[in-house]
Structure formats: structure tokens, C-alpha cells
Amino acid sequence: MLKTVNRVLLALAGLVLLALGGAVLAAGLNLSVPSWWPWNGPHDVLLSTARRTKWRGEGWWWPVVIAALAVILLLALWWLLSQLRRSRLSEVLVDSGDGHGARLRGRALENVMAAEAESLHGVDRAAARLTGRRTAPGARVGLVLAAHAQPLSALSELTAGALAHARESAGFAKLPAEVRLRAAKHRAQRVS
Missing domain, CATH: 3.30.70.1350 (Cation efflux protein, cytoplasmic domain)
Known part of the structure; x- marks a missing residue:
């Protein structure tokens, strides 16, 4: 099962990185992109100040961010410990x-x-x-x-x-x- 989990995680990480890299590359090369595309040109920033601070004032924002990061941390620790576990008795x-x-x-x-x-x-x-x-x-x-x-x-x-x-x-x-x-x-x- 560990091999399957590793392959799925690797495939998902690869797809996300490929999509983000392609989007940034297309905007950086000033290619014609659709209107809904998040970046329009080589001088556009990835996250504007308005987008970065949009939800800061909301009361639910920080608990959701902390909970999501805690879940990601626990999943990463589980994955790391499962990699270190030996299937063979020494x-x-x-x-x-x-x-x-x-x-x-x-x-x-x-x-x-x-x-x-x-x-x-x-x-x-x-x-x-x-x-x-x-x-x-x-x-x-x-x-x-x-x-x-x-x-x-x-x-x-x-x-x-x-x-x-x-x-x-x-x-x-x-x-x-x-x-x-x-x-x-x-x-x-x-x-x-």
C-alpha cells in the first residue's frame, strides 16, 4: 500500500507543479492567455496586496489556516514515519x-x-x-x-x-x- 500512496502523492505533486509552472511560464513569456487566467503579463505579480490581505480581518480566517496547516503537517509526519518503518525484522x-x-x-x-x-x-x-x-x-x-x-x-x-x-x-x-x-x-x- 505504501508504494501506491507514494506514487499517488508523487503524481499529484507533479501535476500541481506542472500546472503552476505552465501558468507562470505562459504569463512570463507574454503569451495570449484567456481572460480568466490569473496572470496577464510578465510584470504581473503572483499575489497582489489586495488578495493577500482580503480575508485577514475575518474571524474564521486564521483558525482555518492553522487547522489546514496542522492537517498538512500531520499527513506529512505520517508519510515520513511510514517511510522509515521497516517491513523486515532486524x-x-x-x-x-x-x-x-x-x-x-x-x-x-x-x-x-x-x-x-x-x-x-x-x-x-x-x-x-x-x-x-x-x-x-x-x-x-x-x-x-x-x-x-x-x-x-x-x-x-x-x-x-x-x-x-x-x-x-x-x-x-x-x-x-x-x-x-x-x-x-x-x-x-x-x-x-
Whole structure:
């Protein structure tokens, strides 16, 4: 979803900047513009003194301006924080039994899960990623299946093998997983 929000915001900002830039350029080059156009010539100002001070005396003006700026600030902060949030866990907390716990690198567990998944029958490639919180992680696993592989057996082997081993070795009560299966691309074989 974050990619979609980024693309929409970028497209809207680009359209607004393009429209404003085109309007200023047309007025600056003294091109013939319609009568409703906000700028008429190269010596025209963007905002006249009358336009800048028109609403200043109204009682509702400043609260509306402050509220609009606050909403824009909150949306900008939300966008910034969503950019900084990681979708991949850097470490996972493991109960070591001594009361303190231990930290396990997330990439290490991901690499082990992917290597074990690749060793399954009918799996060409595998990738694993840990998501969620450090104390309650989840897994996203992508499998590329060979042409002769059976998806149900590959999924059950993954659940009983790599995911169960990762859950037991890290001491998690549960390890929810989202598994995406794809078929490996291959050329058609000629029959002679």
C-alpha cells in the first residue's frame, strides 16, 4: 500500500507543479492567455496586496489556516514515519530460559528458513522474510516450484519442515506464515 500512496502523492505533486509552472511560464513569456487566467503579463505579480490581505480581518480566517496547516503537517509526519518503518525484522527476541532473553538476527533465521525450503522436493528457489514484532514475528515465504512439483505436498513439507524448525528453534509459541507459490518458467520440451 505504501508504494501506491507514494506514487499517488508523487503524481499529484507533479501535476500541481506542472500546472503552476505552465501558468507562470505562459504569463512570463507574454503569451495570449484567456481572460480568466490569473496572470496577464510578465510584470504581473503572483499575489497582489489586495488578495493577500482580503480575508485577514475575518474571524474564521486564521483558525482555518492553522487547522489546514496542522492537517498538512500531520499527513506529512505520517508519510515520513511510514517511510522509515521497516517491513523486515532486524532481530528477534528469543527466550533463553535465564530471564534475560537473547537476540537472534532476523537475516540469519530468514537465510536458514530459505535454505531449508530450497532443499524440499520440487522447490527451485525460496525466499523468506520475517515481519511483525520482535516478540511475535510472522513469516512471508516465497517458493518457486519446478514443473513436476505438487503444490500441496510442497506446502505441507514447508509447514512441517522449515517453518516448524524455525518456530521450535527460536522458542516461539506460534509463527504465522504467508506462503506464495509460483511456477518456475521453463521451455517447452520437444517430442520427437
